[in-house]
Amino acid sequence: MSAGAMLEVRGISIAFGGLKAVQDFSLSIPRGGLYGLIGPNGAGKTTCFNLLTGVYTPNVGSIAVDGVDVTGLPPHQIAVAGLSRTFQNIRLFGQLSVLDNVLLGLHLRGRHSLASTLLRTGFHVSQERAMAALAMRLLETFGLANRAEEQGKNLPYGDQRRLEIARALATEPKVLLLDEPAAGMNPQEKKALRELIQRVRREFGVTILLIEHDMGVVMNICERITVLNFGQTIASGTPDEVQNDPKVIEAYLGTE
Amino acid sequence: MSKLFEETRSLKAPVWGVIPRAAWPLVVAIAIGALVYFGVSPLVGGFVSKVMLIVGINIVLAVSLNIVNGYTGQFSMGHAGFMAVGGYVAAGIVYYGSIKLWGSAEPAGGILSIVQEGPKAGPLWGKGDFLFVISCLIGGLVAAGAGYVVGLPSLRLRGDYLAIVTLGFGEIVRVILQGSHDQIQPWKAADAAAMPVYELAWKLGGPKGFNLVPTYTTLFWVYFWAALTCIAAYRLKSSSSGRAFLSIREDEVAAQAMGVDLTKYKVRAFVFSSFFAGVAGGLYALDIGAISAGDLNFIKSFDIIIMVVLGGLGSISGAVLAAVILSILPEALRQPPSLVPWGWVAIAVIALVMGAVLPKGKKLKPIIVLVGTAALWEGLRFLATSVHVNLPDYRMIIYAILLIVLMIVRPQGLFGVRELWDLKVFKRRGGGA
Incomplete structure (x- = not known):
């Protein structure tokens, strides 16, 4: 609940019929922060992004960008408020x-x-x-x-990913949401992407929230990580803390 | 303060003045209209002039429908409905306006709007011309209002569902107009002159149609509006608004994420498109001097859709070309003219130009198609005359077969989304006015 948070999410939830896709999700990213959001397939990561960017309206909870409440606004107004995103399946x-x-x-x-x-x-x-x-x-x-x-x-695949980031940055966002930018990339490309993300953060001074499947990418560059599973936040902390959390290990590797 | 705002302010205002930039479309449109009316029309004679007039109206219709169906990718099937709205409004204003203002429903135009064969003489501008110009504008504006109303449901609907809504709109317009009261005939002009305007507004002829309207539409006005429509469509396409339209067609979710207000731009497309459809309706009604809602049903809408799809969804030059071809074809098939010798000369010239203009490796196929079509035409004609088949009897079948073949050969339409000026030779670097 820090006062100067750039992105402040408080307890948002959404249910599709009986399926509680995201429950009581909270997140606070300070200005210039680079946070990660991870979780196994179907954990609700992209649904979270869709809630943040107004594609879905949360049933409860609130979202604020740089102190301005954007809960329930249509997507284009949220974009104006300074939240921009890329898509998991590229949407150029x-x-x-x-x-x-x-x-x-x-x-x-x-x-x-x-x-x-x-x-x-x-x-x-x-x-x-x-x-x-x-x-x-x-x-x-x-x-x-x-x-x-x-x-x-x-364009080749890697260029399309970069173009999507460029397009999102053109909106002059305060917060940039990247949805699995490393999906389908080989190790070299992933390394280049990591550098690109860090450069974007440095040169454009944006706050970044990153969804990623690939542990290597998030663990290396994110300051804090939130882990989702079945729509619920199961852990939140620095990469080291999260990596050693038994619940996270269970979610990713299963129990014996 | 946004970077774009700072950048915009730091730029000097463009050297080219504001008024010329705003006004040159008008000048060009007048020049084109005058060229066609005074230059071309006397040379080609009455029948060809009449076909050219239909071509021009269809250009306005196709280019305007292209804004909704081509740019924003919404599928509207109600274009004839907007045309009917504009047509009836314009016809009503001109007919009852003439009676109110000077007591008779006789045309009172100058040479710009009096249809006459051969050399034109007389005053350039008559008192009726004001009425005519204003009636077309108001017809367009009322149609644009209808476009706003139809555009609103399109926010929630897309694809087939929107198509059905627009189809329904077209039919509603038709049925409502057919339910209007009897027209007050010209020989009872005194009665009409005594009646208040709001009573006259609904005496539009009902199922019998609205007839004996003074005619003003000439090639000048048709090509004036055709040019204006094309320039407006071009300015729209090559601007930020146009990109927003195209982004909606490409991906609505991504467009919204980039801050494009779907509501605003979809409605804007409908309003803009239906304005020109309304103007085309006015030109149509005041060309034949009558308008009947029964003629402007969904079949008319389909004719326009075919032009837009054939030309390539989103392409202005494609829509123009398709409007030209599809308006001429049914007429040309009445009396199939031989291509010898001037047709072949023209085809040779077009083939040479294509050879010079098209990119390497993409030259052969279009040229083969062009020459092949011409050869087929000639062969068909020869066959028909030698075995005494009356080709005009089969003209609509031939027309339909040509459409099918074209769609199989080029499903993306003649031009795809591209434009004539996108070809490499015309390509200039950088932006411009």
């Missing part, structure tokens, strides 16, 4: 160019009235140019600038 705008994907991330910080669009007012043109410049800069940071004109779906 496949037929749009790489540049357009990032430009859509910039969309919510601009003003786009129908009249100024149709009349091409000076403001509209300046804004479009500013968007293009910012998007190109972002693509350069991620080493994607030379592929700006390609369709999103034609």
Whole structure:
């Protein structure tokens, strides 16, 4: 319950019919923190993300970003409040160019009235140019600038993951939620991803919450980790504490 | 303060002035309208001019429907309904407006809006032209209002479900309009002139249709609006709003996560699209001087959908091309003209241009298809004339077969999501106005 928490989640729960997908989930991440959320398959990690980003509305509990309550807001308003995410199964705008994907991330910080669009007012043109410049800069940071004109779906897998992160960062988030960014990557790519996440945190100063299946990635870079199983928080603490928690070991390896 | 805001403020305002940028579409639209009306029309004669007029109205319809079906990926089947709304409003304003203002339902336009063959003479602009222009605009605005109403349920629905809602809307419009009261005939103009406007507003002819409306639509106005529609659709597509439309089509969940307000943009697409459908309805009604809700049923909607799908969902140039082809084809099949010699010259030129423009390795197939189609056409014609088959009897069958073949050969439509100007040769770097 720290006062200056960037993301403050208090006791959110959701049930789908009789299935209690997430129960009494709480989390508090300080400004600039890098926290992890782990758990076996079906533990409710992605459901948690969907609750945080407004895809689902929690039955009880509250969510605040930088002190602003966003509980129950629709997804686009939560994005405006400063919560941005990537998806477990990549959700790029496949037929749009790489540049357009990032430009859509910039969309919510601009003003786009129908009249100024149709009349091409000076403001509209300046804004479009500013968007293009910012998007190109972002693509350069991620080493994607030379592929700006390609369709999103034609990028190799690793680039698609990076583009998703770039797109999420274009929204100028306060909190970045990464949903299994290392899924389907080989050890080298995972190492590069770890470095990328740390660089993003350093250069963009965002607070990061990471869902990960791969223990290696989370244990190395996260400051604190929350472990979910069957929708319930079974452990929370530093990587060392969590690693040695008998309940976590049980959840991952099963009992004898 | 957001980075985008800072960046925008740090940029100098664009050198090119605000007024020219806002106004050039109007200038271009007037130029295109004038070129077609004064330049092309007298050369090609009455019948071809009439076909061109249908082509132009269909361009407006296809390009506007493309905004809903192509850009945002919502499947609307009610475009004819919006057209009917606009058409009836425009026809009502012009008919009863003329009676109220100058006591008779005779056309009172200048040469821009009086249909006449051959060289044009007389005053450029008549008193009726104001009424006509305003009626089309109001027709479009009322249709846009209807688009807003239909756009609202589309927030919760997508795919087949939305298609059914829009289909229902089209039918409701048709049935309501067919339930309107009898029209006050032109020879009772004095009665109409004495009646208050709100009573006249519902005397739209009912099942008999709304007839004897003064005609104003000429090639000038049709191509003026066609150009304006295309430019507006282009400006929309190549802007942030347009990207938001496209993102909804690509992935609604991701679009929302990027802060795109689905409600706002879906409704915006419907409103924008139905405005131009309403204008097209006005042009249509004031071309033939009559409008009947029975003609603007879901079959008309399907005709427009076919154009959009054939051209490639999301492509403006595709929608235009498909509107041209599909409007000409049924007419051309009435009296199949021979391609010798000028048709072949044109095809050779198009093939050469394609050879120069298309990327390497992708040249052969389109050119073969083009030449093959032309050869098939000629062969069919030869066959028909030699065994005395009356081709026009089979024209709708041939039309349907052509559609099937095109969809098998190019399921993504003629252009896919791409545009004519996306081809490598036209590609310029950087953004522009």
